[in-house]
Each structure stands twice: as C-alpha cells, then as structure tokens.
Amino acid sequence: MSASLAPECNETKERYDNCFLKWYSEKYIRGTATNDECEPLFKQYKTCLSKALKERGIDQMLEDARADNKENDAEYMKLSAR
C-alpha cells in the first residue's frame, strides 16, 4: 500500500485503504453500492491525518487550494452563464 505522509497514520490508512479497495471492486464498480461502507474507517484515518497536516502546516495550503478552486468554479459558472 502507498505510505501516508504521516507515518503515525499508516495503520489507520491501511485499514481504510483495504476496506475501500474491497468495496470499490466488489460493490461500487459493479453498480451495487448503496452507501460508502468504509466511512467509519475513513473517519478514524481522517482524524489522524488532519492532526498530522495541521502539525506540518500543510492544512493551510490545502484550504487555500480549495478556496482557489471555488473561486475558479465561481468564475467558470459566471462565464458559462453568459
């Protein structure tokens, strides 16, 4: 499995990744998924990752990227509405 940027999150990441790969290949891609079964595991992984991103100062970079994206999306919507 690919490593997490935060080694302390590797364990929860691997549990989530395994769940996702199984769900994706056995349910999602076959069109039989009704919900994201791996969400509880994702929350555990996300808790660890969010903390790690914050500690490393990467969270702000991600937020800015999202804000830029929203601006671009808004710009695009304006253009296509013309």
Added chain:
Amino acid sequence: MVRFYSTDYTYAYPFPAVSLAYFLRYPNPYSRHVASTDTISRAFDPATQRLTTVRLHVKRSRLPPAVVKLLPKSTFTGGGGDGKSTQSFILERSVVDARQGWMECESWNLDWDNVLSVIEKHTYTRPAALSSTAGGVEADRTDVSVSVTLKSRIGEQLRKRRQRWGEQATASSVSGSSNGEEESVAKPGWFSSWSSGAIRSAIESISLQRTEKSQPKAQKGMSVVLSRLRNGGIQEVLEGMRKDRELEI
C-alpha cells in the same frame, strides 16, 4: 506563455480494472519519486453512483535539475535547509461514474506554483459502442486521454507578497515572518541578468521535455499494476508493492 502536452492511448484492460488501478498506481516500479499518497476526502453519491475522491501526493524532486539551476538559492529556503531538496505536494481530484463508464482525473501542484504550475488531466472511458450495455459484457479495453498544461509564473511574485501558505508551511524552519520581505529585496539583482520572461520560457521548455519523458513512464507504471491485478487481483498488487519497496531498500 503556456506549454501544452497531450496524448491518447488505450489500455487492453476493461474499465473497472483501469479505474481501480488508478487508485492503486502508487507505488509501482516507475514511481520512485512518489513518497506518499493520502486520501483527503471521498464522497459517494448513491443517486448518481458517482464517486469523488481528493488525494494528496508528496513527490520528490518535482523540479528538474536544469530548472533548479535557473532559480535563486532563496527559492529553496522552505525545502529542508540543504538547498536542493525539492519535495512537492500534488493534489488530485477524480470523479468516477461506474454507470456511464468514465473517470476524470485532474491534478495540480500546490507548492512551487510560482515557479511552475503543472495541471494534468486524465480521462478514462469505456469504448463508446459498449457504453449502453452497462452490466453486460465488458469491453477489454479502456481509452485514455491525457493533457498536461505547464505554466511558469516566476518573476510574478516580485509584485505580490509571498504566498500565504508558504509562510505557514515553513513557519517551523523560519523564525519570525520577515523572510518573505528579505527575499523580494534580494531577487531583482538576480533577475537583471536574465529577463523573467526568458526564464519562464526556459523553465516551461525544460519541463515540457521532462513531461514527454515521464508520461510514458506513468503509463508503464499503470501497466505493471494492471498486469498484477489481472494475474492475482488486489492481493497480487499489494504483494508487488511490498517487493518493490524491498528492492528500493
């Protein structure tokens, strides 16, 4: 100026395998530069059956050495102190539509974007003739369309403040916030020998050449993952990753 690269090809594997391989593509023997991959968010919409994923990749030496040579040393203050370490954060957003048989992926670099911004788009589609027979026989091929847009903005940062996140991300290695100011004072002298337009153009050309080399490698990496997937499913892919990692050590 903006440089543009595009290519179309086909994988001899069905769409479900290719879309799964996309999520499983790192690490592979051709991805030594990828240090980590994390899922930032994932959303499944049961109504449309679309799956949206945002991931963050950390890649090493994203900037080609020839580009590094063109940059002032002060550019590397955030890179870990040795002046040469160039790790880069890449954000990737993908949407899969399993029903209609397509996957659209877009990725771009979050840092170094003042030096070079790289936007990469990949589209994977189930061949058109079979799109209507969802749930029926799967085509054994998937069409791929790739485009890469390269744009350098170096020199532009002279006119604006150093980007907010940059100060944030290097806060631990920099005491106080005066660093950004010092840099912008230091740069004009360096720029006097080359016009920033010439540097931008050189950076874009060098990066385009590198894209032309790296894209076939990315394709090979996906092929390795796809072949492992066909031979022994996800387990074989995971086993392959472990072996690749041992070889690296």
